[in-house]
Amino acid sequence: MKLGEFKLVAVEDGTFRLDGGAMFGIVPKSLWSKIDPADERNRILIALNPLLVRTGTQNILIDTGLGDTRGRKFDDLFDVNCGKLLKSLEVLGTPANKIDIVILTHLHFDHSGGTVRRADDNSLETAFPNAKYVIQKGEWEDAHNTNEVTKGSYLPEELDVIDASGQLELVEGNCEIAPGVRAAVTGGHTKSHQVVLIESGGQTCVFWGDLIPMSAHVNMAYIMSYDLYPVETLEQKRLWLQQAIEGEWVSYFEHDPRVTFARLVRGKRRINVEKLSPDRADYS
Numbered sequence: 001m002k003l004g005e006f007k008l009v010a011v012e013d014g015t016f017r018l019d020g021g022a023m024f025g026i027v028p029k030s031l032w033s034k035i036d037p038a039d040e041r042n043r044i045l046i047a048l049n050p051l052l053v054r055t056g057t058q059n060i061l062i063d064t065g066l067g068d069t070r071g072r073k074f075d076d077l078f079d080v081n082c083g084k085l086l087k088s089l090e091v092l093g094t095p096a097n098k099i100d101i102v103i104l105t106h107l108h109f110d111h112s113g114g115t116v117r118r119a120d121d122n123s124l125e126t127a128f129p130n131a132k133y134v135i136q137k138g139e140w141e142d143a144h145n146t147n148e149v150t151k152g153s154y155l156p157e158e159l160d161v162i163d164a165s166g167q168l169e170l171v172e173g174n175c176e177i178a179p180g181v182r183a184a185v186t187g188g189h190t191k192s193h194q195v196v197l198i199e200s201g202g203q204t205c206v207f208w209g210d211l212i213p214m215s216a217h218v219n220m221a222y223i224m225s226y227d228l229y230p231v232e233t234l235e236q237k238r239l240w241l242q243q244a245i246e247g248e249w250v251s252y253f254e255h256d257p258r259v260t261f262a263r264l265v266r267g268k269r270r271i272n273v274e275k276l277s278p279d280r281a282d283y284s
């Protein structure tokens with residue numbers, strides 16, 4: 001999709017499954033299962049769709065999906081069907097070595113897993129050899145100082161590959177990453193979670209990350225149980241959704257198997273999601 005002078009392309013890494021109850025927090029299954037039916041293990045389908053931003057001078061990738069470096073036990077638990085990111089980028093004509101910047105909203109494995117790949121000798125190496133990896137310093141620290149709750153979401157040994165390669169660029173707080181591309185820290189999901197705002201020609205697209213992972217989460221009460229600070233998520237959603245609606249921004253839902261690009265419109269009782277035609281195949 002065109003956004004001013006920029007081209008935005010949804011990139012496919014694949015899908016996996018997470019517990020439906022955890023994805024929708026306090027919302028009862030009798031309600032969420034109408035929009036998103038669960039499988040026999042109570043899991044719902046989650047897409048992994050990083051976003052490629054072609055600015056004309058730089059190729060920027062936002063989040064990297066799950067990658068394919070985990071073992072069979074992990075793959076069974078989460079019904080993993082991914083690891084297509086590098087191939088997808090190649091097909092789109094922007095292979096991994098042409099990516100200049102990788103921005104990570106946060107470092108949970110389903111966002112950062114694709115930052116690395118297996119080399120021929122089975123060791124791990126960075127998947128984007130010429131990119132700088134832009135990450136919030138607070139998130140980096142939290143990924144390396146986990147507790148009983150946060151431990152299962154991070155893969156610090158993979159992150160250390162980025163550090164060792166010299167490609168790591170830690171930032172603190174809101175910042176411009178490239179002309180027209182800036183990060184805004186929202187917290188909520190994790191303490192230093194950030195959304196990415198892309199602006200060109202008077203138009204804005206917001207990459208929600210896990211602040212609003214799927215289009216169903218535009219509903220205020222739909223907040224993931226994975227969120228460490230759910231009240232902050234609520235406050236941030238209220239703030240950012242209002243701006244997105246008033247500014248007629250394009251929304252990008254990274255985890256929604258049915259909607260990637262959309263415009264949000266305030267209805268009488270709820271926010272309506274108007275799907276925009278995506279630059280990729282639909283999963284449904």
Ligand SMILES: [Zn+2]
Pocket residue numbers: 106108189210
């Ligand atoms: Zn997350």
